[in-house]
Amino acid sequence: MTILVTGSSGFIGYHLIKELLKKNKKVIGIDSHNNYYSKKIKIKRFEILRKNKNYKFIKLSVVNEKKLDKIFKVFKPKIVFHLAGQPGVLYSLKNPKTYFINNILATKSICKISKKNNIDKFIFGSSSSVYGDQIKFPIKETNKENPKNPYAKTKLKSEKIVENSFKRTFTKFVIFRFFTVYGPFGRPDMFIHKFLNSINKNKKISLYNNGLNFRDFTYVEDVIKILYKTLKSFPQSRVINICRSKPIKTTYLxxxxxxxxxxxxxxxxxxxxxxxxxxxxxxxxxxxxxFKNVKFTNISLGLKKTVSFYKKYGY
Ligand SMILES: NC(=O)c1ccc[n+]([C@@H]2O[C@H](COP(=O)([O-])OP(=O)(O)OC[C@H]3O[C@@H](n4cnc5c(N)ncnc54)[C@H](O)[C@@H]3O)[C@@H](O)[C@H]2O)c1
Structure with missing residues (x-):
């Protein structure tokens, strides 16, 4: 069975595909290789994946419904992981248009074509940012969403698109809300890799909110194991948090x-x-x-692996 992954050269998409290929699955990856952050990193990830004969990559924006439909007709994927999107909270205040296109329009397009082609399962990568600032912790899926910026608003809107597209169909779907995913080959616009790059270049490191922020850092391999579980057993719930549930203060990190x-x-x-x-x-x-047997890597070990990968490869 063929599995389609959007955002295939992105941080989470890459790690997921690596795991799928390791388990001998056939994978179609789609990515626009946009330049939100260094294309070199995306191409590097793609070059690693392309060595596997079970991997087929198509450079495309998923907004392009016509081409997307052709891909579905040729490869007939039955499972879709939709991980393409425009991330980044602060950049969304400067350039909200790209969030409208790559989150809302992209999700509309992939949902429409997935529905048209009667896929079995649709898995969407959403974000903890839809919760915004909350008073009650830990944040449950039932907490009222309070998106504060265009990124969070477009992710919440995308969730609604997924729900409305599939709720009256036979396609099983789930919306995972990821909480600050980190790990080897991580995103250079996120705190940990920004930090590592600054140390490398002997640049000063800026700590927002005086280093007093708390983040529920979640190791990428743990996230991938959960995504992989959806191939075998599919959850009943439609919105599920993926987090370690142990927030870390920036100064501790x-x-x-x-x-x-x-x-x-x-x-x-x-x-x-x-x-x-x-x-x-x-x-x-x-x-x-x-899901059965969900485990989380502690931050010391996750960070150790992330830093040693960075020191070896430079990303
Ligand atoms: N990494 C995290 O901590 C985190 C946390 C919460 C939610 N998320 C969500 O998970 C998903 C994956 O995140 P990531 O960290 O891997 O981000 P990423 O930026 O590394 O990966 C996203 C990929 O999607 C591609 N892309 C963007 N728009 C596209 C389009 N229209 N068509 C095709 N490809 C497109 C980009 O080129 C990029 O390679 C995103 O939707 C993000 O919002 C990530």
Whole structure:
């Protein structure tokens, strides 16, 4: 059975496909290779994947319904992981249009074509940012969403598109809300890799909100194991948090990086930044109820692996 993954050269898409190929699945990857962050990293990920004969890559924006439909007609995928999208909270305040196109329009298009072609399963990668700032922690899937920026608003809108497209069909679907995913080959626009790149270039590191933010960091391999489980058993719930449920203060993370990188660096504490959430702390009870044997890597080990990969390969 062929599996289609959008955002195939992105951070999470790449790790998922690597795992699928390892398990001998046939995979079609679609990615526009946009330049939101270094294309070199996306191409590097693609070059690793393309070595496998079971992998077929198509460079395309999923907004293009006509071409997407052709791909479905030729390869007949039955499972779709929709991981393409425009991420980034602060950039969404500067350039909201790209979020409308690559989150809302892209999701509309892939949902429409998936529905038309009667796929079996649709798995969507959404974000904890749809919750915005909350008072009650840990955040449950039943908490009222409070999106604060165009990124979060377009992710929430995309969730609705997925739900409305499939709720009256035989296609099983699930919306996973990811909480700050990190790991080897991570996104250079996210805190950990921005930090590693700054240390490497002897640049000062900026800590927003004076380093007092809390993030529920979730190791990429743990996320992939959960995504993979949907091939065998599909959850009943339609919206599920993926998080470790153990938030880490930025200053604590800085100390862990210091310990692992073993190089001096300078820090610049910056005040409150508009659009940034102060704390993310998800509840993972529903996740653990929905799948057997869900385990999480602790931050010290996850970070150790991330830093040692970075030191070896430079990303
Ligand atoms: N990494 C995280 O911590 C995190 C947290 C919450 C949610 N998410 C969501 O998970 C998904 C994957 O995130 P990621 O970290 O791998 O991001 P990423 O930016 O590394 O990957 C997304 C990929 O999608 C591609 N893309 C963008 N628009 C496209 C389009 N119209 N057509 C085809 N390809 C397109 C990009 O080129 C990129 O390679 C995203 O939707 C993101 O919003 C990620």
């Amino acid at each position: 800085v100390n862990l990086i210091k310990k692992n990188f073993k190089k001096k660096f300078k820090i610049n504490k910056v005040g409150f930044v508009k659009g940034e959430m102060l704390k993310t702390h998800g509840c993972n009870k529903l996740l653990k109820k929905s």
